[in-house]
Amino acid sequence: MNILIVDDSKAMRMIVRRTLREAGYAGHELKEAGNGVGALEAIKSESFDLILSDWNMPEMSGLELLQKLKNDGTQVKFGFVTSESSAEMKVKAIEEGALFLITKPFTAETFRSALQPILNC
């Protein structure tokens, strides 16, 4: 599977990669973007099976990215990996079409729980 990691923090993108590996998803193709605009650029040139996106980012937030994808009719599984943890934000994320919201900090087990039903492995 082709997975796009979207976060404005280079360190956090590296940590998401590491956690995916620890959670047993080492075999997947992993690509990165620094914000929603970068993610849209990446999606133009190749298709992704899953987007793991931060919420708060400069230029285009994760929520704006999700809304843009929905409006454009782009079919891709989408989950948030964010420091946002309020019930209100979780409801908003699901209403907009996200499959899950993983709150930072996270563990490999958190990733497994969220991704297992989606990646079927």
Place this chain on the structure above:
Amino acid sequence: MTHTIVDLADAFNKLPTLLRHTLNRDVTCEKIAPFTIPDAQPSVTATYESNEGDVLAVCVCDLEFAANSGGALSMIPLGGVKESITAKKLDSSLADNFQEILNIFGSLFAAEGIPHVKLGRVYFSQRERPENVAKLISAPAARKDMKVSTSGYGAGRVSFFACARELKVGSPV
């Protein structure tokens, strides 16, 4: 008793676990007496704000905490972290990493019945802090101080300050 919007005691109780999970290593936390970092010494200040831009809490930490935790986040070699501490300035990688840690700290304040709280501004020098933030630090409704030792790196100090419920501080300009 002065009421605050954010619950500093709850945030402080959650801090050790949050740091262990964020840094993926052992972290030892110890409550300490309130401390002051002289203006001339390096420090990092972060504001935590409501969606309306009111500053509800402030985090201040010394260079050692910022460098050690920032280094541990992406396993930057200890030598580079020590060089930054000796030079009294975070290099760009440590600063970026620590800003992400400060972003994650925003989740410490999440609770039912209070406004959504998120990281606002980050100041890498005390001289950059606007007057309203400096005022909150000098006369908070509540404060908590902790010494944090990060396994494989080193120790540093961090303080959290909260404003009174009726004295919301407007967004810095």
